[in-house]
Amino acid sequence: MAFLQELRKLNAFREVLRNLVSSDLKLRFRRSFLGYGWSLLYPVLTMVILAAVFSKIMKFESAAEMILYVFAGLVPWNFFVGSCLAGGNSVLNNEALIKKIYLPKLIFPLAVLFARFVDFLFNLAALFIIVSFISFKPSWALLLLPGATLILFLFIEGVTVALAAINVYVRDAAHLMSVIFQLAFYATPIIYREDILPGNVRYLLEFNPLVHIIRPFHSILAAGQAPPLEQWGMAAAVAAVAATVGHWIFMRLERNLIFRL
């Protein structure tokens, strides 16, 4: 019920949301020579650095395999971190506006989420361009990519929305987050494969929600296989919990946000 009401409010303000998303996208690269080219170039360059640094250490069979694998994990990871960090500060950053006019607060984290989602799509495009140069064997598994993306999107939405509200109440959260994300980056198999971890440590991965969210991407993009059913099940469950809890937290905190800004 409360959720439906929230949706109706959002619908009335969809024009604002669209404006916020487009200005976010426009402004980031405005006046830079490469403009939106940066959103293609950025993941590629990160990738090159990671490949140069880690390909020997991480025991991949070939550079091509490594690139494919790292890219498949890095693209969803960048979407996650980008959305959580910027979305987490979105309500705080719009304090001036929120104090002068009524807008549903939810549109601020959502605007960031959608903008970062557009970046994600560009990153995927970059992935395909790079990969087609190396060794690309198109597989039917690619048709499942929208499914994995939907799950990823739901998960990130939940976390972003919750952080947007929590950061207003606890200002330390923003600083803490960037540290946690650094830790999470290494605690998630992105620049290494799960199987390089010794068995007595590997089970710990199951407690990292990001692992479940990113696994389908590894299956589809790097291994070229359809993710097994239990992989889908876990990923979808994690995303559903994140989205539900995230929105619940936001709705609990939203009413009095204005008094804490």
Place this chain on the structure above:
Amino acid sequence: MADGESYIRLRDIGLTFKLYANKSFSMREMFLSPLKHGWQTSDFEALKGITLDILHGERLVLIGPNGAGKSSLLKIVAGIYPPTSGEMTLRGRITPLIEMGAGFNPELTGRENVFLNAAILGVPRAEAQRRLPKIMEFSEIPPHFLDTGIKYYSSGMMMRLAFSVAMELEPQILILDEVFASGDGHFVEKATRRMREFIASAHILILVTHDLQLARSVAQRCIWMDHGCVVQDGPVGQVIPAYEAALRTADTQPAAKPNA
């Protein structure tokens, strides 16, 4: 209540601010302060049991000393603050002009800001597009500035653009908080004229001002507020003289009412 008529109904509205030593507690405080001295908050009642009916066609002005709760009441009606107690029902689209160009983003161009601001005030893009020429013409901003970031605008240009966007709306419930800002003499005169037309087309006007002359000229009903309560509510011709009289007494006997 006839169909399509706007109204605002406030019932026993209270607004209490919790004053935190520091609005958002840091983690240190979160863990330490309950041990030391409990949550360090004190309450401040900005509004105390306000009951009002504002009907279609009314032109209302709120007057009173600083800290009387005028702006808080405005923000309650605009939906910016949720009331701590009481109930509000209203019908009509609210156009709150609490500050000029509240939704402007300095990085965006004039054109982009027109669309953003229009969207924030509830105008669909197609309609904003249609009104863009009129907005630009009224604002007297040279056309080649339209696609320049407004951070390069002079403050006068920015003010004129904000004003022009707001005046192109068709407000139902219009909320004004002394936004009659600066600008060169020529524009102020033009703006004042436009403002009157604008106010005349609104279903309901609520204005906060310290300018009693202005209050008399645009409003019929006047509410005098002090310390979060309504002191008097009636026709401007009756409430404003009473308020002025009270101000004079306060002036001659400053000790009687130290914090008025």
